[in-house]
Amino acid sequence: MRKKLLAANWKMYKTPDDCRAFVRDFLPLIANPGRDEIVLCPPYVDLHATLEAVKGSGLCVGAQNLHWEKEGAFTGEVSRVMLVALGVTHVIIGHSERRQYFAETDDTVNRKLESALEAGLAPIVCVGEVLEEREAGLTDDVLRRQCTRAFSGISAKKAEKLVVAYEPVWAIGTGKTATPQIAASAHLVIREEAVEAFGAEFADKLRILYGGSVKPDNVKSLMAEPEIDGGLVGGASLDPKSWSAIVNY
Numbered sequence: 001m002r003k004k005l006l007a008a009n010w011k012m013y014k015t016p017d018d019c020r021a022f023v024r025d026f027l028p029l030i031a032n033p034g035r036d037e038i039v040l041c042p043p044y045v046d047l048h049a050t051l052e053a054v055k056g057s058g059l060c061v062g063a064q065n066l067h068w069e070k071e072g073a074f075t076g077e078v079s080r081v082m083l084v085a086l087g088v089t090h091v092i093i094g095h096s097e098r099r100q101y102f103a104e105t106d107d108t109v110n111r112k113l114e115s116a117l118e119a120g121l122a123p124i125v126c127v128g129e130v131l132e133e134r135e136a137g138l139t140d141d142v143l144r145r146q147c148t149r150a151f152s153g154i155s156a157k158k159a160e161k162l163v164v165a166y167e168p169v170w171a172i173g174t175g176k177t178a179t180p181q182i183a184a185s186a187h188l189v190i191r192e193e194a195v196e197a198f199g200a201e202f203a204d205k206l207r208i209l210y211g212g213s214v215k216p217d218n219v220k221s222l223m224a225e226p227e228i229d230g231g232l233v234g235g236a237s238l239d240p241k242s243w244s245a246i247v248n249y
């Protein structure tokens with residue numbers, strides 16, 4: 001059995017005070033602490049406050065991005081060394097909004113993945129097709145390409161902490177959710193790519209999350225699907241009540 005992972009992607013929302021208040025309100029609402037891995041991913045400037053707030057709770061804190069270099073003249077960027085020094089344990093890589101608005105490519109995803117693994121961070125690598133690709137029947141090809149390139153040159157030993165999130169772009173922030181069956185068939189393609197890259201034993205243990213309009217009212221059926229090992233949640237993770245309804249699925 002793969003332990004489920006539920007990650008809140010807060011995108012460009014919340015100040016440090018908002019994060020503290022969120023954690024204070026959210027912690028008492030968790031029904032089964034320790035059952036699943038729960039990760040909060042606030043903006044960089046909120047990481048410290050969130051880490052302080054979750055201390056001793058078993059909750060994890062992740063970043064939403066990182067640069068692939070350890071340090072250097074890269075104005076505005078943040079490296080794995082800085083994240084690890086803060087106590088961050090997870091990092092989202094290649095989110096579709098970064099691919100769409102910030103020129104993230106399969107190649108930069110690969111470099112960032114390598115960097116995160118190097119530092120012992122658990123990377124959550126996002127893949128997923130846009131609507132036109134789905135309608136053209138290209139979903140599997142897109143997922144295969146994104147995975148092959150992301151995993152390129154990385155050994156199974158090094159990739160131990162890898163997590164993949166299947167996030168169909170047409171489902172992000174739109175209120176349209178993939179059915180558990182649509183997600184499961186995409187997850188199988190991703191798992192096949194993981195077999196290719198890292199071997200069957202690794203692929204069997206790899207956690208593949210679903211993301212895209214996960215809400216309190218659809219989370220149960222998604223989590224009941226054996227191929228879905230958790231969720232990456234945007235909008236519905238911003239409010240402690242709605243996020244607790246999700247983690248208590």
Ligand code: PGA
Pocket residue numbers: 009167171172173174175211212213214232233234235236
């Ligand atoms: P959403 O976002 O839950 O608001 O659709 C998911 C994501 O972008 O990770």
